[in-house]
Amino acid sequence: MKLNLRVWRQKNADAPGDMATYEVDGISSDMSFLEMLDTLNEELILRGEDPVAFDHDCREGICGACSLVINGDAHGPERTTTCQLHMRSFQDGDTIDVEPWRAAAFPVVKDLVVDRSAFDRIIQAGGYISAPTGSAPEAHATPVPKADADFAFEHAECIGCGACVAACPNGSAMLFTSAKINHLNVLPQGAPERETRVLDMVATMDEEGFGGCTLTGECATACPKGIPLPSIAAMNKEWLRATRKSRR
Amino acid sequence: MSYFAYTTGEPVKDTKAPDGPVAERWDRRRFEAKLVNPANRRKHTVIVVGTGLAGGSAGATLAEQGYRVVQFCYQDSPRRAHSIAAQGGINAAKNYRNDGDSVHRLFYDTVKGGDFRARESNVHRLAQISVEIIDQCVAQGVPFAREYGGLLDTRSFGGVQVSRTFYARGQTGQQLLLGAYQALSRQIAAGNVEMHPRTEMLDLIVVDGRARGIVARDLITGRISTHFADAVVLATGGYGNVFYLSTNAMNSNATAVWRAHRRGAYFANPCFTQIHPTCIPRTGDHQSKLTLMSESLRNDGRIWVPKAKGDRRPAAEIPEDERDYYLERIYPSFGNLVPRDIASRAAKNVCDEGRGVGPGGQGVYLDFADAIRRMGRRAVEEKYGNLFDMYARITAEDPYETPMRIYPAVHYTMGGLWVDYDLQTTVPGLFAIGEANFSDHGANRLGASALMQGLADGYFVLPSTINDYLARHPSSEPLDDTHPVVAEALAETEDRISLLLAVDGDRTPDSFHRELGELMWEFCGMARSEEGLRKALERIPQIREEFWRRIKVPGTGEEFNQSLEKANRIVDYLELAELMCLDALHRSESCGGHFREESQTADGEAARKDEEFSYVAAWEFRGAGGRTQGEHGTGTGDAPVLHKEDLVFDYVHPTQRSYA
Numbered sequence: 018m019k020l021n022l023r024v025w026r027q028k029n030a031d032a033p034g035d036m037a038t039y040e041v042d043g044i045s046s047d048m049s050f051l052e053m054l055d056t057l058n059e060e061l062i063l064r065g066e067d068p069v070a071f072d073h074d075c076r077e078g079i080c081g082a083c084s085l086v087i088n089g090d091a092h093g094p095e096r097t098t099t100c101q102l103h104m105r106s107f108q109d110g111d112t113i114d115v116e117p118w119r120a121a122a123f124p125v126v127k128d129l130v131v132d133r134s135a136f137d138r139i140i141q142a143g144g145y146i147s148a149p150t151g152s153a154p155e156a157h158a159t160p161v162p163k164a165d166a167d168f169a170f171e172h173a174e175c176i177g178c179g180a181c182v183a184a185c186p187n188g189s190a191m192l193f194t195s196a197k198i199n200h201l202n203v204l205p206q207g208a209p210e211r212e213t214r215v216l217d218m219v220a221t222m223d224e225e226g227f228g229g230c231t232l233t234g235e236c237a238t239a240c241p242k243g244i245p246l247p248s249i250a251a252m253n254k255e256w257l258r259a260t261r262k263s264r265r
Numbered sequence: 266m267s268y269f270a271y272t273t274g275e276p277v278k279d280t281k282a283p284d285g286p287v288a289e290r291w292d293r294r295r296f297e298a299k300l301v302n303p304a305n306r307r308k309h310t311v312i313v314v315g316t317g318l319a320g321g322s323a324g325a326t327l328a329e330q331g332y333r334v335v336q337f338c339y340q341d342s343p344r345r346a347h348s349i350a351a352q353g354g355i356n357a358a359k360n361y362r363n364d365g366d367s368v369h370r371l372f373y374d375t376v377k378g379g380d381f382r383a384r385e386s387n388v389h390r391l392a393q394i395s396v397e398i399i400d401q402c403v404a405q406g407v408p409f410a411r412e413y414g415g416l417l418d419t420r421s422f423g424g425v426q427v428s429r430t431f432y433a434r435g436q437t438g439q440q441l442l443l444g445a446y447q448a449l450s451r452q453i454a455a456g457n458v459e460m461h462p463r464t465e466m467l468d469l470i471v472v473d474g475r476a477r478g479i480v481a482r483d484l485i486t487g488r489i490s491t492h493f494a495d496a497v498v499l500a501t502g503g504y505g506n507v508f509y510l511s512t513n514a515m516n517s518n519a520t521a522v523w524r525a526h527r528r529g530a531y532f533a534n535p536c537f538t539q540i541h542p543t544c545i546p547r548t549g550d551h552q553s554k555l556t557l558m559s560e561s562l563r564n565d566g567r568i569w570v571p572k573a574k575g576d577r578r579p580a581a582e583i584p585e586d587e588r589d590y591y592l593e594r595i596y597p598s599f600g601n602l603v604p605r606d607i608a609s610r611a612a613k614n615v616c617d618e619g620r621g622v623g624p625g626g627q628g629v630y631l632d633f634a635d636a637i638r639r640m641g642r643r644a645v646e647e648k649y650g651n652l653f654d655m656y657a658r659i660t661a662e663d664p665y666e667t668p669m670r671i672y673p674a675v676h677y678t679m680g681g682l683w684v685d686y687d688l689q690t691t692v693p694g695l696f697a698i699g700e701a702n703f704s705d706h707g708a709n710r711l712g713a714s715a716l717m718q719g720l721a722d723g724y725f726v727l728p729s730t731i732n733d734y735l736a737r738h739p740s741s742e743p744l745d746d747t748h749p750v751v752a753e754a755l756a757e758t759e760d761r762i763s764l765l766l767a768v769d770g771d772r773t774p775d776s777f778h779r780e781l782g783e784l785m786w787e788f789c790g791m792a793r794s795e796e797g798l799r800k801a802l803e804r805i806p807q808i809r810e811e812f813w814r815r816i817k818v819p820g821t822g823e824e825f826n827q828s829l830e831k832a833n834r835i836v837d838y839l840e841l842a843e844l845m846c847l848d849a850l851h852r853s854e855s856c857g858g859h860f861r862e863e864s865q866t867a868d869g870e871a872a873r874k875d876e877e878f879s880y881v882a883a884w885e886f887r888g889a890g891g892r893t894q895g896e897h898g899t900g901t902g903d904a905p906v907l908h909k910e911d912l913v914f915d916y917v918h919p920t921q922r923s924y925a
Contacts, residue, residue: 029824047548055553055775062773062819062828070827072341074514076554078655079439080345101658126485127825134462137342141454145447146406150326150724153397153404157361160415170408170433173440177344206406 018109046105070128076100081176086116091180091239120188122226135225142221143214144197172200174242181236187228192236195252212259277910282386282686291390299736306331312494316343319699320500321445322723328457347514351438352559354430355716357395366427378424379707380857381919394721405444422712424604476695487823503678503700509782511675512557518834530690531883533683533703536849541676542608555674560712565636574619599924609673623670632668679706683883687730698722708857770815774832794862798850881910
């Protein structure tokens with residue numbers, strides 16, 4: 018098929034950006050969206066133009082690197098990562114808008130590439146269990162009820178792509194932050210740091226310039242891993258509990 | 266210039282593996298190793314390159330011990346290293362199932378699965394440590410699958426008859442990696458690790474025979490900088506992307522290990538590559554990478570092809586008695602759970618016979634109809650749901666209704682930098698861990714063993730053994746960019762980048778990568794022959810020559826430039842590919858994933874030649890140091906030198922592997 022692409026081009030963080038129009042032809046419906054962009058880039062290189070920069074790595078939907086807003090939707094029309102979106106979701110002759118994540122806390126690096134290091138700093142604030150190597154007790158010493166283990170897993174699935182932030186009108190990172198808090202706080206191993214974890218991570222989230230939650234629900238709709246919206250409520254509950262205990 | 270020739274040098278003598286009973290060697294080595302006083306650890310800086318399971322766990326653990334760690338990854342965050350894509354699980358000899366498992370059995374299975382080409386001491390240590398890994402990960406909050414009673418669940422993997430694989434649905438690698446990433450994040454926050462994301466190592470700095478630092482490029486600004494340390498640890502993964510199409514991440518590359526090789530680190534068994542039997546078949550020339558379907562699927566899925574050649578009927582219309590469940594037929598005791606190399610070759614054989622399914626006949630069925638009948642769709646969903654979704658997403662076929670189509674693809678490289686028992690390379694102070702080294706898997710890796718090895722190396726082995734090196738080198742000469750060796754390494758890196766940008770030819774980096782990959786897949790892939798390898802060895806230097814004449818890299822070096830990154834990695838693939846073919850040519854036996862057509866048994870199985878080849882092939886680079894010739898002529902210089910490390914088997918005696 019033949020497509021009309023409108024792509025955000027921005028030389029670097031300081032330069033102004035703009036949408037540029039490209040035509041691509043010979044696109045197969047079996048291609049992934051990123052393979053379609055590869056095709057465009059091969060042509061651009063041969064024409065002596067700067068290829069479109071975009072983040073991508075595993076192309077299996079798990080590393081969380083890819084990050085495109087496609088026709089206004091984070092990761093495009095299907096509920097998956099951009100790398101797992103296939104061209105069969107589009108029609109011959111379509112015009113497709115391709116933009117980077119848009120959020121104050123995710124500045125553009127170049128074209129479609131953004132800086133998501135704020136997510137790393139949120140994890141550094143408390144998204145871990147302090148268990149230095151060598152100090153672990155026997156794994157079966159503490160059974161974990163299956164329901165808790167499944168709850169932890171469901172939240173641990175987050176790939177840190179940032180679609181939740183990109184989809185949120187407030188640029189909020191509450192779904193991301195709550196996913197890690199809920200993963201660790203439900204486990205017995207996470208209990209000793211339960212309060213400090215939520216207080217420190219939420220404080221860092223605010224410092225990084227992410228917005229607040231107004232329960233729009235766009236985050237959970239865009240999340241390729243299906244982190245559920247009530248995750249945010251559970252985090253708020255943890256935060257209230259920790260504030261009340263005010264253990265720091 | 267190409268090389269078919271090589272010279273044989275001194276055998277590798279000292280592997281540092283202690284003598285004595287195999288079960289006591291690790292204890293002995295740890296006791297004999299020198300220690301660094303906790304108060305003195307702050308004075309030592311260790312560079313760790315890579316943040317996957319091996320690098321992430323090593324960086325965190327070294328920092329916990331009190332060392333100053335400077336760590337690098339090319340991704341925008343250490344959480345994205347490709348270990349994250351590992352699906353199936355991690356082995357550990359916990360024997361929670363009471364099914365006869367033990368450390369010795371895991372040791373035995375791994376040596377046998379590796380077709381008797383791994384070092385016994387290392388493999389035994391790996392099996393011993395496996396149990397500690399599970400404890401460590403559970404303590405970190407890794408959400409492994411659990412039974413209703415709250416205890417950990419396990420499943421089976423290929424090449425074994427016990428159930429020792431721990432898993433977190435189909436995302437075990439992700440969960441283990443996030444555990445290591447979180448431990449690392451804690452150390453970053455504490456100021457013990459200086460993390461450099463989006464920074465790629467481009468060369469190794471060796472001063473007075475010791476690894477003392479690296480040259481790296483900031484991928485955002487293009488700035489090339491030097492970093493110095495008392496020791497350097499490479500945890501940069503495997504080199505499967507030499508083949509262009511593989512299950513590796515798009516940016517996984519061989520530059521760090523290849524540059525280290527050019528600086529003196531021997532490269533061991535480069536031809537030992539693993540072709541994974543269950544990947545989604547390619548759909549066309551646009552294909553940029555291949556996606557694995559976890560081996561765990563072979564627990565419940567049945568592999569088959571039609572009995573008749575060229576049977577083009579849809580799967581559902583082929584009656585039971587016209588189907589050939591060939592793995593169950595040929596290997597009745599292991600059935601669909603034979604090791605990867607055997608399953609891959611069997612798939613290739615039935616497709617070569619003209620019985621393959623799907624477009625181009627390059628596929629076999631992996632069928633869950635029986636499992637769904639037996640366990641119910643719910644249970645199958647619970648176990649494999651995310652894998653089925655992934656398959657449906659990519660192929661637009663519903664695997665609950667029609668059988669999956671799968672075909673083998675390049676997945677893992679058992680070869681890598683040669684390391685001794687301490688995981689130190691032949692360059693003092695340079696260590697290699699995880700897939701980047703060659704150590705534990707011999708000629709074929711068993712499923713769910715990569716995660717085990719990466720974490721064993723990073724959490725437990727390296728943090729013990731590196732002490733010994735650092736204790737013996739309590740102080741290092743301070744370095745800066747004016748030191749002649751450092752200045753030379755910097756200049757060579759800068760020259761290489763300028764050369765790439767200056768060619769301004771008419772072919773894209775990808776076009777060369779694809780051409781090399783196709784050549785390697787054809788001649789150095791699932792089956793190799795002297796004739797084919799010689800062809801490849803003739804062709805690779807020609808591609809390299811053309812590369813330096815026709816490559817087109819847009820933009821400049823002083824900016825975010827993904828084409829430049831790619832082209833720079835291809836330079837190294839074009840050199841490494843040649844060594845892989847040479848190694849494959851010289852090893853005229855078949856073993857594990859290395860199948861030489863000339864060396865097979867009457868029924869087509871790999872035939873080892875233990876008397877000739879029971880050794881690790883460690884190759885020494887004999888060329889022009891860090892300078893890639895570019896317009897000054899191409900090639901790697903003189904033919905490499907082969908150093909053999911003889912393998913001694915005191916406990917697991919080499920036999921023809923049998924899974925029948």
